[in-house]
Amino acid sequence: MIEQIRKWLKRGDNATACLVLFVPRGRRANDPVRTVYAFLPAACRKSAEVRLLEEKPSAATKAAHSKPGKAAARSVVLFAHPLESHSGFAVNAVNGRDEDALTVEWWNESGYQVQALVAHVCHGCRILNRESWRAIFPNWVSYTVDIHALLVEKRDRQIWALIAKAIVDATQEYDSVVGLKERICASYLEAMEDLSESNMERDIVHMLHFQKAMDGIMSSDESYYE
Numbered sequence: 001m002i003e004q005i006r007k008w009l010k011r012g013d014n015a016t017a018c019l020v021l022f023v024p025r026g027r028r029a030n031d032p033v034r035t036v037y038a039f040l041p042a043a044c045r046k047s048a049e050v051r052l053l054e055e056k057p058s059a060a061t062k063a064a065h066s067k068p069g070k071a072a073a074r075s076v077v078l079f080a081h082p083l084e085s086h087s088g089f090a091v092n093a094v095n096g097r098d099e100d101a102l103t104v105e106w107w108n109e110s111g112y113q114v115q116a117l118v119a120h121v122c123h124g125c126r127i128l129n130r131e132s133w134r135a136i137f138p139n140w141v142s143y144t145v146d147i148h149a150l151l152v153e154k155r156d157r158q159i160w161a162l163i164a165k166a167i168v169d170a171t172q173e174y175d176s177v178v179g180l181k182e183r184i185c186a187s188y189l190e191a192m193e194d195l196s197e198s199n200m201e202r203d204i205v206h207m208l209h210f211q212k213a214m215d216g217i218m219s220s221d222e223s224y225y226e
Helices: 002-009 032-037 040-047 059-064 104-108 124-128 154-172 177-196 201-215
Strands: 018-022 049-052 074-079 088-090 101-103 114-120 140-143 217-219
Touching: 018 032, 018 040, 018 154, 032 040, 032 049, 032 074, 032 154, 040 049, 040 154, 074 154, 101 104, 114 124, 114 154, 114 177, 124 140, 140 177, 154 177, 154 201, 177 201, 177 217, 201 217
Parallel strands: 018 049, 018 074, 074 114, 114 140
Antiparallel strands: 088 101, 140 217
């Protein structure tokens, strides 16, 4: 899987412009990240590279991929969970250790330039706002809040998959973090408008969750205070 991601980052202008990376925190089938991932490969098809990362590469694997050539700028959409220390993004980090996370060092050693990052991660701003992370991802959009989702029934999961696809689409149209944030917010608003026309009580829950997520969206050009 890491080799596939590395190859994607080294592609030329004919490559898809967006890498969508799903990083579940555990092996449970009901992990929210894993649940939404099930719908995305077919939804995105050739418009984006969609990958599921279930384990962090070993030191030997990372060493083999060091010192790569220069790569074109690409955008990344990350669906993941934060490490409890907010030092990185958890990868089956059952013990909450940095060695079980995608840390700043893990991203930095690739040497690739990423044009923009969208981190669909609870309190992702606490990670990305740090100076060391800004050096790698100067342009990002993430959240200042916990992201809640009702994912019990298949229709619930499909609703969130549509939001995930809309976020990917918005990222592919990247021109600035301001414009990217606005497009993502517009996706939430459009979804809420569609749900408001149904007579299902559970859709009220979805709309409340969408509203909270939208209110917590922040871009790298804004000031963030913990």
